[in-house]
Amino acid sequence: MVKKKLLIATTNQGKIKEIKKSLEHLSLEISDLKENRIELKYEEKGKTFLENARGKAIFYSQFFKGLVLGEDSGLEVEKLGGAPGVYSARFAGANANDELNNKKLLALLEGVPWEERKARFISAQVVVEDGKVIFETIESVSGYILEEPRGNYGFGYDPVFYYPPLKKSFAELLPEEKNKVSHRGKALNRLKEFLEKYLK
Numbered sequence: 156m157v158k159k160k161l162l163i164a165t166t167n168q169g170k171i172k173e174i175k176k177s178l179e180h181l182s183l184e185i186s187d188l189k190e191n192r193i194e195l196k197y198e199e200k201g202k203t204f205l206e207n208a209r210g211k212a213i214f215y216s217q218f219f220k221g222l223v224l225g226e227d228s229g230l231e232v233e234k235l236g237g238a239p240g241v242y243s244a245r246f247a248g249a250n251a252n253d254e255l256n257n258k259k260l261l262a263l264l265e266g267v268p269w270e271e272r273k274a275r276f277i278s279a280q281v282v283v284e285d286g287k288v289i290f291e292t293i294e295s296v297s298g299y300i301l302e303e304p305r306g307n308y309g310f311g312y313d314p315v316f317y318y319p320p321l322k323k324s325f326a327e328l329l330p331e332e333k334n335k336v337s338h339r340g341k342a343l344n345r346l347k348e349f350l351e352k353y354l355k
């Protein structure tokens with residue numbers, strides 16, 4: 156039987172690794188934008204994670220026959236009124252990268268006491284087929300922003316995000332440990348439940 160195709164509509168390698176790992180047991184042929192030589196960039200204009208995830212999935216669905224997964228994710232810091240939020244990837248400006256984003260975040264929180272360093276990661280995931288939304292979900296995980304980066308795994312804000320139940324930063328967790336508790340891992344579990352039924 157020919158497997159259905161699923162496009163992961165992102166160029167973020169950290170996301171791609173986590174999503175591919177989580178969906179690997181499904182009867183799906185999974186690929187990302189680069190593997191499909193899709194170079195067009197979707198410009199995120201939404202005010203919410205779900206709007207952006209929907210936008211990405213609908214946009215890339217024009218160029219792909221099969222299921223398209225759009226994900227928008229980010230970090231909300233209580234003390235900063237929810238920033239960087241949907242601007243997480245570009246927090247330090249147009250040429251932002253993970254290191255600069257983390258530096259900016261730590262500078263803004265300098266001297267802020269531990270109990271005021273609460274934050275959460277959000278992941279919104281939307282699946283589109285033939286231009287129509289067939290699945291969407293949003294999940295989060297709560298923690299605290301450390302005073303200094305810790306750990307070498309993961310990507311993005313993982314080194315500065317402390318997860319109290321495991322007493323470690325997300326960058327100190329092995330990929331499979333992070334996937335079990337993270338915003339993306341939780342959303343992917345919902346997606347898996349949906350796909351298992353949908354693919355039958």
Ligand code: ITT
Pocket residue numbers: 164165166167170199226227228229230243244253256276309310311312313325337339
């Ligand atoms: P695409 O739009 O191509 O998917 P992106 O990196 O721009 O890639 P987002 O717009 O969803 O993705 O931005 C999410 C940013 O939030 C990402 O660049 C990280 O800095 C951060 N982020 C999201 N999930 C994370 C995680 O699990 N660990 C650490 N940082 C994360």
